[in-house]
Amino acid sequence: MLEQVTATRYVTPLREGGSLPGIVEADDLGTYVVKFRGAGQGLKVLVAEVVVGELARALGLAVPRMTVVELQSPIAKYEADEEVQDLLTASLGLNLGIDFLPGSFGYDGSRPPEPHTAADILWLDALTANVDRTWSNPNLLVWHGRPWLIDHGAALYFHHSWPSRAPDPARFAAQPFDAGTHVLRDVAEAPEAAHERLAPQVTEALLHEVTAAVPDEWLERAPGLDSPGAGRAAYVEHLLARVATPRAWLPGGAP
Numbered sequence: 001m002l003e004q005v006t007a008t009r010y011v012t013p014l015r016e017g018g019s020l021p022g023i024v025e026a027d028d029l030g031t032y033v034v035k036f037r038g039a040g041q042g043l044k045v046l047v048a049e050v051v052v053g054e055l056a057r058a059l060g061l062a063v064p065r066m067t068v069v070e071l072q073s074p075i076a077k078y079e080a081d082e083e084v085q086d087l088l089t090a091s092l093g094l095n096l097g098i099d100f101l102p103g104s105f106g107y108d109g110s111r112p113p114e115p116h117t118a119a120d121i122l123w124l125d126a127l128t129a130n131v132d133r134t135w136s137n138p139n140l141l142v143w144h145g146r147p148w149l150i151d152h153g154a155a156l157y158f159h160h161s162w163p164s165r166a167p168d169p170a171r172f173a174a175q176p177f178d179a180g181t182h183v184l185r186d187v188a189e190a191p192e193a194a195h196e197r198l199a200p201q202v203t204e205a206l207l208h209e210v211t212a213a214v215p216d217e218w219l220e221r222a223p224g225l226d227s228p229g230a231g232r233a234a235y236v237e238h239l240l241a242r243v244a245t246p247r248a249w250l251p252g253g254a255p
Helices: 043-058 082-090 115-127 157-161 169-173 191-201 204-211 228-243
Strands: 004-013 022-026 031-035 066-071 093-099 140-143 146-149
Touching (some): 004 082, 004 093, 022 066, 031 066, 043 093, 043 115, 043 157, 043 204, 043 228, 115 146, 115 191, 115 228, 157 228, 169 228, 204 228
Parallel strands (some): 004 066
Antiparallel strands (some): 004 022, 140 146
């Protein structure tokens, strides 16, 4: 599981997008962008953030350090904004903290990554079905001259059908990915090269390690997924099935 800290002060909201993340200070003296469990998108967004973010990190891509941030009841009492106060009250317990990168700025294309790095990011997004890295919402920060990946809550869309639909790895494996609006499409080298570099690294052992970082209480129960272990196994099965069938989703076709 990720390192756990306790929030000591809510600093300010980040009014971008619908989830209203906020800047929070914690008892380890760190400052974090916190994604709250009480936001409208629910816990599955936090799961996707961890699974995709930690997978990206394991593949050598730059991702801000993630922690589990515990919110206790006193933190909401001193917030004047009623909307924020309601969100904090609904988010008592474990939330997701993402290390705040001071001085970073949003990706605008003026400092594009190397073609192989761009291809690796595009490949990861195609593998995890992350549709939310476009010019309207790049979800990339530039910090110390490198692109840093953030905001993966829109990936792994398949889990939003649980519990109404049983897990179906084959369905996810066959889902195509449209790279036409991807923010790095024009600077990335051929995705096939990224597939040859990265696919062998996405092993069952790595995916078990990545999913182990998700707190048990974020893994919501569904038919056939009646324990945290079963939930983690479902994510592993879906990603293994997808990486094994690149012809269905790899932009440009499988090598």
